[in-house]
Amino acid sequence: MKDLTDDLTAFYQPKMALLFYKGKGRHAEMFVESYDIDAKGSPINAHPLSVREAQKLVKALQVGSQADRMLKTSGILGTHILYTDPSKNKVIWFTRSTRRKMYFSDLLGIPNGMASVPPMLWCADRESLSVYALGNDRRPNERTKLYHAPFFNIYQSGNVCMGTVDVEIGTSLTIEQFTLAWEEYFFNSYFNHLLEGHNPVEGNCVMLWEDLVDGQGTFPMDQLKRTGTTIKDLIQ
Incomplete structure (x- = not known):
């Protein structure tokens, strides 16, 4: 366990003080004067x-939680993001049909x-992942089966058992980083068994x-089974 003694007894030396001025009247302007603090704790060197x-002050006042800073976007959202x-x-x-490197346990006898x-539909938060297949490569909507x-x-619910995979989804990822991380966790893990008799x-x-x-062939779509679930069900 981490020893918190140093954190609890740390001494903080004052370095700067701010004095806010405002003129009279409803729409009066305001300005801020900054003071350095000397070794004795006295304000000196007053200046605007x-x-x-100001930039340092803004950074210091960013008190939002890590959760508030998560799932921002680094630009315009990709069309693959649905919700x-x-x-x-x-x-x-969702992701369109493609080729992926896949890994299988020795017990299955399937080579990597x-x-x-x-095409796949992905639904995830920081702790869990559910995946489904889609009937075609078109962008799905909330009624898509x-x-x-x-x-x-x-x-059978679509929830993925990650087994012994050490999933670590950071608390300040962009949406792009978040989705890529889950895709890599899923396909870089070993597939090893069917769960609870679900084929x-x-x-x-x-x-x-x-x-x-x-092989060079495409995935045989006639092998897929309907779930009775729609994207709308995942949103609710």
């Missing part, structure tokens, strides 16, 4: 607050390698991925 001092709720650190986004994956994601390690595809899940790994 400089731009640099955000910063108060819950929650994002819903590149494989085609279907979802399919079970055709992977191992996923409950997410119409056929044999092991045989499906044996055929897809290092």
